[in-house]
Amino acid sequence: SQQGEEDPQALSIQEGENATMNCSYKTSINNLQWYRQNSGRGLVHLILIRSNEREKHSGRLRVTLDTSKKSSSLLITASRAADTASYFCATDGGNNRLAFGKGNQVVVIP
Amino acid sequence: EPEVTQTPSHQVTQMGQEVILRCVPISNHLYFYWYRQILGQKVEFLVSFYNNEISEKSEIFDDQFSVERPDGSNFTLKIRSTKLEDSAMYFCATNRDRGLYEQYFGPGTRLTVT
Numbered sequence: 001s002q003q004g005e006e007d008p009q010a011l012s013i014q015e016g017e018n019a020t021m022n023c024s025y026k027t028s029i030n031n032l033q034w035y036r037q038n039s040g041r042g043l044v045h046l047i048l049i050r051s052n053e054r055e056k057h058s059g060r061l062r063v064t065l066d067t068s069k070k071s072s073s074l075l076i077t078a079s080r081a082a083d084t085a086s087y088f089c090a091t092d093g094g095n096n097r098l099a100f101g102k103g104n105q106v107v108v109i110p
Numbered sequence: 111e112p113e114v115t116q117t118p119s120h121q122v123t124q125m126g127q128e129v130i131l132r133c134v135p136i137s138n139h140l141y142f143y144w145y146r147q148i149l150g151q152k153v154e155f156l157v158s159f160y161n162n163e164i165s166e167k168s169e170i171f172d173d174q175f176s177v178e179r180p181d182g183s184n185f186t187l188k189i190r191s192t193k194l195e196d197s198a199m200y201f202c203a204t205n206r207d208r209g210l211y212e213q214y215f216g217p218g219t220r221l222t223v224t
Contacts, residue, residue: 033212042201042217043153088153096141096205097166098213100153 010105019076021104023089024069030094032065034074036085037103043088046074081110112136114216116202122222126191131219133185133202142185143203143213144177146170153201159185192223 013019023032031050035043049056049065049072056063062075076083086105090098115134123129135142144156158165159177174190185204189196199220203213 035215043203043215045212045214048212090153095166096143096158096213097155097168098143098145098153098203099155100145102152 010107012107012109013079015079015081015108015110017079019079019083019106019108020073021087021106022071022073023101024071025089025091025099026070027091027093029067029091031092032063032072033090033092033098034061034063034072035088035090035100037088038085046087076106079106079108081108084108114202114204114214116200116216116219118219119217120220120222122224123192125194125223129189129192129221131187131189131200131202131221133187133204133216134183135185135202135204136214139204139206139214141165141205141207142177142179143205144187145201145203145215146198147201147218148195148198156187156200189221192221194223197221197223 011019029051031048033048034046036046037043047058047061047063049063051067060077065072072089084107086103088100088103090100092098114136117132121129142159145153146156147153155168157167157171157177176188179185199218201218202216205211205213
């Protein structure tokens with residue numbers, strides 16, 4: 001089965017710095033999505049990148065996808081305290097069944 | 111912006127009891143999903159639902175689980191006889207179409223089985 005897997009890490013950065021997190025997966029995908037989850041809350045969709053795309057931007061977010069390496073990265077530029085959250089990647093093989101990774105905890109220190 | 115809503119936000123039940131978790135999808139969305147997240151673990155897919163029937167289900171979604179859309183608006187997840195290990199956050203998600211559309215998640219229902 002498909003599986004999104006982030007490099008499990010807790011990232012602590014200063015406000016204004018960039019935060020980068022990675023995700024790897026095992027099988028072919030239709031798209032890959034990144035979600036944010038604040039403590040005890042729901043999942044907020046951040047960005048979707050299709051399997052035929054290599055890079056995508058949305059505001060301060062930049063996502064890359066390397067299907068040959070089965071990996072993706074999420075970059076948050078100029079981080080803010082409000083970016084403190086857990087970030088998950090999720091892969092979709094085309095059947096809309098999202099396979100989530102374990103998440104990265106990001107703490108932005110004001 | 112339209113959003114997915116879920117009720118209740120927190121449900122406490124005794125082992126063996128039946129629970130029904132409710133979700134109101136975004137109005138023009140056609141595909142509905144349930145996921146769960148046991149504390150400290152990954153979000154796991156349970157089931158997808160389209161055109162009033164299950165499209166796909168995971169190995170977690172056994173006979174004690176069922177889904178339906180009884181009135182054309184609410185989308186429900188029923189757990190027939192709860193177990194301690196059913197304690198988790200349950201998320202409803204919806205999207206407009208298959209394939210290349212993001213899923214919109216509700217805020218979740220925290221189910222605690224005692």
